[in-house]
Amino acid sequence: LAVVRPYKRVEDDVLAVATSLALLLLFLGTNWTTIFLGIEERSGTDDADAVLGFGSLNGIVDTMIVLVVFALVFFLIGAVVAARRVAKxxxxxxxSTKQPPELSIVLGLTWQLFNSHIWSTGQDAVKVI
Known part of the structure; x- marks a missing residue:
């Protein structure tokens, strides 16, 4: 997703990458938990510690929570930066509505023209031409 850019807006790309990262970390955490519990049932805690490097299930869950929180903080920072950039x-x-105008175009036409009604940009000096 980071290379392909399937969305038009950068904010949507950031959201998609952050969501994918958070889901990946959750899936890895659940996979580690399942493997740890499977090894612990068959052999004991010492073998699970030797294979995965975690002495207890709490270590896996704590690591998973820290990684997901880090990914979410990274996303929030990116969202704030993108929102500040878009606001400028x-x-x-x-x-009347403070919303962008909804412009429609007739079938067969390609371009639209927007004429401003504000004459304070120097157009008033040449309005008689």
Whole structure:
């Protein structure tokens, strides 16, 4: 997802990558938990510690929680940065609703033209031309 960029907006890409990372970490944590419990049932805690490096199930769960929280914090930082960047982009909004205008185009046409009604940009000096 990080290379392919299937979404138009960067924020959607960040959300998709962060969600995929959090799901991957959760799946790994549940896999480690299942393996640990399976080894512990068959052989004992010492063998599970030797194979996985965790002495108890709490170590696996704590590691999983820390990794997921880290991924979520990373996502939140990215979301805040993206939101601040988007907030600085100027947009055209309707006075009545404060929303961007919904522009529709007739079938067969490719382009739209937006004429501003504001003359304070120097257009008033050349309006008689």
């Amino acid at each position: 982009v100027p947009t055209v909004r309707l006075v």
